[in-house]
Amino acid sequence: MAIKSIISATYFLLFLHLLLTWASCTKRNQVYVVELFGGHTSTGDHKTLHEVENRHHSFLLSVKDTEEAARASLIYSYKHTINGFAALLTPKEANKLSEMEGVVFVHKNQPRIYSLHTTRSWNFVGLYGSLNPWEEVFNHTNGDLLTRATYGKDIIVGMIDSGVWPDSKSFSDEGMDPVPTKWKGVCQNGTAFDSSQCNRKIIGARYYLHGYEGEYGPLNEKEDYKSARDKDGHGSHTASIVAGRAVGNASAIGGFAKGTAQGGAPLARLAIYKACWPIKGQSKHEGNVCTNIDILKAIDDAIGDGVDVISISIGYSAPISYEDDVIARGALHAVRNNIVVVCSAGNSGPSPHTLSNPAPWIITVGANTVDRSFLATVKLSNGTNIQGRSITPLHMENCFYPLVLATDVEHPGLPSTNSGYCLDNTLQPNKVRGKIVLCLRGQGERIKKGLEVKRAGGVGFILGNNKMNGNDVPSDPHFIPATGVSYENALKLIHYVHSTPNPMAQLLPGTTVLNTKPAPSMASFSSRGPNIVDPNILKPDITAPGVDILAAWTAEDGPTRMTMTFHDNRVVKYNIFSGTSMSCPHVAGAAVLLKAVHPTWSTAAIRSALITTAMTTDNTGNPLTDETGNPATPFAMGSGHFHPKRAADPGLVYDASYMDYLLYTCSLGVTQNFNITYDCPKSFPEPFELNYPSIQIHRLNYTKTVKRTVTNVGWSRSVYKFSAVSPKEYSIIATPNILKFNHVGQKMNFVITVTANLGQILTKHGPDKYYFGWYTWTHERHVVRSPVAVSIP
Numbered sequence: 001m002a003i004k005s006i007i008s009a010t011y012f013l014l015f016l017h018l019l020l021t022w023a024s025c026t027k028r029n030q031v032y033v034v035e036l037f038g039g040h041t042s043t044g045d046h047k048t049l050h051e052v053e054n055r056h057h058s059f060l061l062s063v064k065d066t067e068e069a070a071r072a073s074l075i076y077s078y079k080h081t082i083n084g085f086a087a088l089l090t091p092k093e094a095n096k097l098s099e100m101e102g103v104v105f106v107h108k109n110q111p112r113i114y115s116l117h118t119t120r121s122w123n124f125v126g127l128y129g130s131l132n133p134w135e136e137v138f139n140h141t142n143g144d145l146l147t148r149a150t151y152g153k154d155i156i157v158g159m160i161d162s163g164v165w166p167d168s169k170s171f172s173d174e175g176m177d178p179v180p181t182k183w184k185g186v187c188q189n190g191t192a193f194d195s196s197q198c199n200r201k202i203i204g205a206r207y208y209l210h211g212y213e214g215e216y217g218p219l220n221e222k223e224d225y226k227s228a229r230d231k232d233g234h235g236s237h238t239a240s241i242v243a244g245r246a247v248g249n250a251s252a253i254g255g256f257a258k259g260t261a262q263g264g265a266p267l268a269r270l271a272i273y274k275a276c277w278p279i280k281g282q283s284k285h286e287g288n289v290c291t292n293i294d295i296l297k298a299i300d301d302a303i304g305d306g307v308d309v310i311s312i313s314i315g316y317s318a319p320i321s322y323e324d325d326v327i328a329r330g331a332l333h334a335v336r337n338n339i340v341v342v343c344s345a346g347n348s349g350p351s352p353h354t355l356s357n358p359a360p361w362i363i364t365v366g367a368n369t370v371d372r373s374f375l376a377t378v379k380l381s382n383g384t385n386i387q388g389r390s391i392t393p394l395h396m397e398n399c400f401y402p403l404v405l406a407t408d409v410e411h412p413g414l415p416s417t418n419s420g421y422c423l424d425n426t427l428q429p430n431k432v433r434g435k436i437v438l439c440l441r442g443q444g445e446r447i448k449k450g451l452e453v454k455r456a457g458g459v460g461f462i463l464g465n466n467k468m469n470g471n472d473v474p475s476d477p478h479f480i481p482a483t484g485v486s487y488e489n490a491l492k493l494i495h496y497v498h499s500t501p502n503p504m505a506q507l508l509p510g511t512t513v514l515n516t517k518p519a520p521s522m523a524s525f526s527s528r529g530p531n532i533v534d535p536n537i538l539k540p541d542i543t544a545p546g547v548d549i550l551a552a553w554t555a556e557d558g559p560t561r562m563t564m565t566f567h568d569n570r571v572v573k574y575n576i577f578s579g580t581s582m583s584c585p586h587v588a589g590a591a592v593l594l595k596a597v598h599p600t601w602s603t604a605a606i607r608s609a610l611i612t613t614a615m616t617t618d619n620t621g622n623p624l625t626d627e628t629g630n631p632a633t634p635f636a637m638g639s640g641h642f643h644p645k646r647a648a649d650p651g652l653v654y655d656a657s658y659m660d661y662l663l664y665t666c667s668l669g670v671t672q673n674f675n676i677t678y679d680c681p682k683s684f685p686e687p688f689e690l691n692y693p694s695i696q697i698h699r700l701n702y703t704k705t706v707k708r709t710v711t712n713v714g715w716s717r718s719v720y721k722f723s724a725v726s727p728k729e730y731s732i733i734a735t736p737n738i739l740k741f742n743h744v745g746q747k748m749n750f751v752i753t754v755t756a757n758l759g760q761i762l763t764k765h766g767p768d769k770y771y772f773g774w775y776t777w778t779h780e781r782h783v784v785r786s787p788v789a790v791s792i793p
């Protein structure tokens, strides 16, 4: 599992266990976040910023004995998000500060574990370059958008992640223009990373370690670089998905597909904010973690440095209120600065209510497959072929070997809960030698199962999905000839072994297959709505490729992540990885191009353009499906699969300003928790009245009207006609149902009325069940479509 993050809630900072251990003489210092009156600082002026820091320092000075103690206790001074700071304080000092004039909140940390968004299963597969799925989408749809956007050359993307591998060809600055003059960031020195590592592609890099070291102690420098250099691979992967240069003739481990690896906006500039660090050997938090104070500081700096888009493939594992969530809070300040913030929806699907990053000022991205897979077939001696998937670079001799089930070759007496999984030291070598073993998923690291088969002398291994995994077959780089099969195929293999006197099989080498159908379809791991933080906002917004995505790696480690409990020294420069972590930077790349083409658009206009132009069909022309094979609902795919070219010309947009978001927080009654300099007016719109490009109505009581405003960004004189697709449970109408525009920039209001059918209102109130519809404004060249989700009590 990717970077897991601990972003303990906003002001609730991490207890510094280890600091206590090192410095127990300092009387139970703990991390507090202190927020001051005066809101954020809106200027980027250096003098003012310096004054802010001095002001933070002066507060500390008033509770600490000496100047030095005050300096030493300050962890982070926040300038562009909250007006406040993180510091080491004793409870007494904290108490004293909280009573001082000018201080709004003093909060001690309450750790919260955010689980991260690469994939629900931690190890993903490695492969050198081949066709980048992003490029495939681009080629079909995007002829001139890249040119119009000058490949994103003036746009700066802030990546909040695990750092970057600056030496990757994907981050070459060859032929690039000088760094945009608006850039105010720095290139922070550190281990194996100095300012010379920044160039005209990676224009800035910083790292944030205080929150992490406070929680876990000093960084183990064998496990990561104390700098913006990426050890994990995740940060290099996501950065190259947004803005990697085209790197041709890349070839995979074991000679897999060759091709070009390329990001969505290949000339965009990257600003790296490393906030995620490894924690090894803690089974519950396998992977990387990012702490709240580190993430908030990263966003704070990104705003001050002048980025245009922020891509965050990090989140809390469960819904968390906006005001407790540093990503939501930081993003609101970013949006105030007209920075588009794109976040992953999470990898906790397919159960409902699993979605993270649901704030309406964020673009929330689900993940889907692309039309490429890595087929690796199991050939049975009875002549039948069973399809599997693998990118294992090892081939089996061209002959049949006995096929056995793990359950039949294990040491006797294994508890049934551990049986069948090929866990460490569970197989009997005398029964495995020279054979192919079928092991089940569900327990243990997938790649380790192959290592266990290898240890016991097996010649090959088949990873069988359990029922829960269904068709979600991973393409793994195993250490022994191997393939993965679906649950259904695993049952077939078990049946074959049971019904055949001498079951034999051969594992054929894996091959890259393009144009697979149907594609895209939702990844089962992609987190699902409904949004339980606020049931008035439909989330996720959109879906993008997030399965088996090829992108840059660290060129130092193996394709399986270093946080695995086995060692993998098969160095790869490009790797295949899955998760909403990978889909998020695709949409961030699209946002870069839209910003380049439409520099005056608001962040809401960019989100709206992406949402209302998304595709809802797959490459068979049928509705995009989910893991069940049924049409995916907006709780899985949002408005559908992103379509950058259409998004560049959406016709109409649903705009919203920072002030609209403040009014929205007023309607939720949480504005004060954001400590923004804003007094809510006496009356404000209801939350569902935020001018969002989708509609969600929670517990519709007979009928509800929802006001929306569209802005014409298409043809000056244009007529849009309304149409709707509603389920039998309710109807959707619009008043007026024709919008006539005379000029670009013109705004028109309309009201959507959603009415439940009588039979439905009379039914008893049960668990909330949502029904989905759509409404569309259509002009000869533009289709502006919005999903509608309604629960009927």
Ligand SMILES: *[C@@H]1O[C@H](CO)[C@@H](O)[C@H](O)[C@H]1NC(C)=O
Residues within 6 Å of the ligand: 131, 135, 136, 139
């Ligand atoms: C995409 O376009 C590039 C440049 O036009 C071309 O070299 C490449 O082969 C195309 N890829 C596909 C999948 O069509």
Ligand SMILES: *[C@@H]1O[C@H](CO)[C@@H](O)[C@H](O)[C@H]1NC(C)=O
Residues within 6 Å of the ligand: 189, 194, 195, 196
């Ligand atoms: C960063 O490292 C470079 C090269 O090692 C050095 O020249 C430079 O002075 C360092 N900068 C800072 C601010 O330490």
Ligand SMILES: *[C@@H]1O[C@H](CO)[C@@H](O)[C@H](O)[C@H]1NC(C)=O
Residues within 6 Å of the ligand: 249, 251
């Ligand atoms: C492409 O890679 C092959 C080896 O995989 C190498 O022989 C060839 O020279 C490379 N071509 C270019 C243009 O770099």
Ligand SMILES: *[C@@H]1O[C@H](CO)[C@@H](O)[C@H](O)[C@H]1NC(C)=O
Residues within 6 Å of the ligand: 380, 382, 383, 384, 492, 493, 495, 496, 497, 499
């Ligand atoms: C071979 O075995 C598989 C699995 O039991 C079965 O589905 C298939 O029909 C068999 N093929 C033949 C030709 O008997």
Ligand SMILES: *[C@@H]1O[C@H](CO)[C@@H](O)[C@H](O)[C@H]1NC(C)=O
Residues within 6 Å of the ligand: 701, 702
């Ligand atoms: C639904 O609306 C009716 C009539 O306006 C009202 O009497 C009733 O209390 C409402 N029910 C709920 C659950 O809000």
Ligand SMILES: CC(=O)N[C@H]1CO[C@H](CO)[C@@H](O)[C@@H]1O
Residues within 6 Å of the ligand: 036, 037, 038, 039, 104, 672, 673, 674, 675, 676, 677, 678
């Ligand atoms: C809850 C609370 O006190 N919020 C404060 C946030 O900051 C502004 C000024 O910046 C105060 O007016 C609010 O009262």
